[in-house]
Amino acid sequence: MKKKSTSPVVAGLLICAVLIVFGLVMYFTGLYTETWNQYVAMVMLAGGLIWAIVNHGKEKEGNVTFGSLFGFGFKTTAVIICITIVYLLIFGYIFPEAKETIITKAREQALTAPNANESQVEQGMAMFERNYTLFMVIGIIFWYAVIGAVSSLIGAAVTKKDPKPVFDNV
Numbered sequence: 754m755k756k757k758s759t760s761p762v763v764a765g766l767l768i769c770a771v772l773i774v775f776g777l778v779m780y781f782t783g784l785y786t787e788t789w790n791q792y793v794a795m796v797m798l799a800g801g802l803i804w805a806i807v808n809h810g811k812e813k814e815g816n817v818t819f820g821s822l823f824g825f826g827f828k829t830t831a832v833i834i835c836i837t838i839v840y841l842l843i844f845g846y847i848f849p850e851a852k853e854t855i856i857t858k859a860r861e862q863a864l865t866a867p868n869a870n871e872s873q874v875e876q877g878m879a880m881f882e883r884n885y886t887l888f889m890v891i892g893i894i895f896w897y898a899v900i901g902a903v904s905s906l907i908g909a910a911v912t913k914k915d916p917k918p919v920f921d922n923v
Contacts, residue, residue: 758809758812758813759805759808759809759812761805761825761828761829761831761832762832764805764808764809764825764829764832765828765829765830765831765832765833765836766832766836767801767805768798768801768802768805768829768833769832769833769836769837769840771797771801772794772797772798772801772833772837773837773840775790775793775794775797776794776840776844780848780851785851785854785855786854786855786858795896795900798833798897798900798901798904799900799903799904799907802826802829802830802833802900802901802904802905802908803904803907803908803911804908805825805826805829805908806822806825806826806829806904806905806908806909806912807908807911807912809822809825809912810822810912810913810914811912811913814915815913815914815915815916816915816916816917817912817914817916818914818916819909819910819914820909822905822908822909822912822914823905823906823908823909825905826901826904826905826908826909827901827902827905829901830897830898830900830901830902830904830905831901833897833901834893834894834897834898834901837893837897838890838893838894841886841889841890841893842886845886845889852885855885856878856881856882856885859878859881860874860878863877863878
């Protein structure tokens with residue numbers, strides 16, 4: 754009997770569940786505006802993808818190619834992107850005060866720049882506030898795709914591969 758392997762959807766759901774729990778913990782502890790937690794989340798995303806790819810290779814008993822492993826990783830990334838965008842929209846609806854806090858923090862950081870012009874900062878922040886959700890969605894798509902592609906390359910490279918010929922009847 755052939756052993757069933759984990760699909761990219763299941764792997765994406767698992768990784769996304771971990772990222773969402775981490776994000777909620779950061780929100781409820783008030784640490785969601787700190788920049789370090791964004792880096793931790795990206796490392797968790799990359800580590801989760803590499804783990805999923807290596808695990809997929811083990812489930813297939815090494816009968817995989819670099820391309821199939823990369824494809825699995827990028828399909829998993831696509832699932833994570835879709836779920837994260839839906840989560841972002843729901844989160845923004847349930848916790849609208851998070852948006853205001855993030856915008857206030859961004860305004861403070863922009864004003865601390867050495868050549869910051871207050872009127873230009875206010876114009877930029879007004880545009881950012883109007884298009885907040887769009888910018889967040891574009892950021893998620895871009896950064897998760899980049900991290901997903903790099904992690905898929907790394908995961909496919911480190912996974913043990915021993916593909917069997919398709920027409921090997923021995």
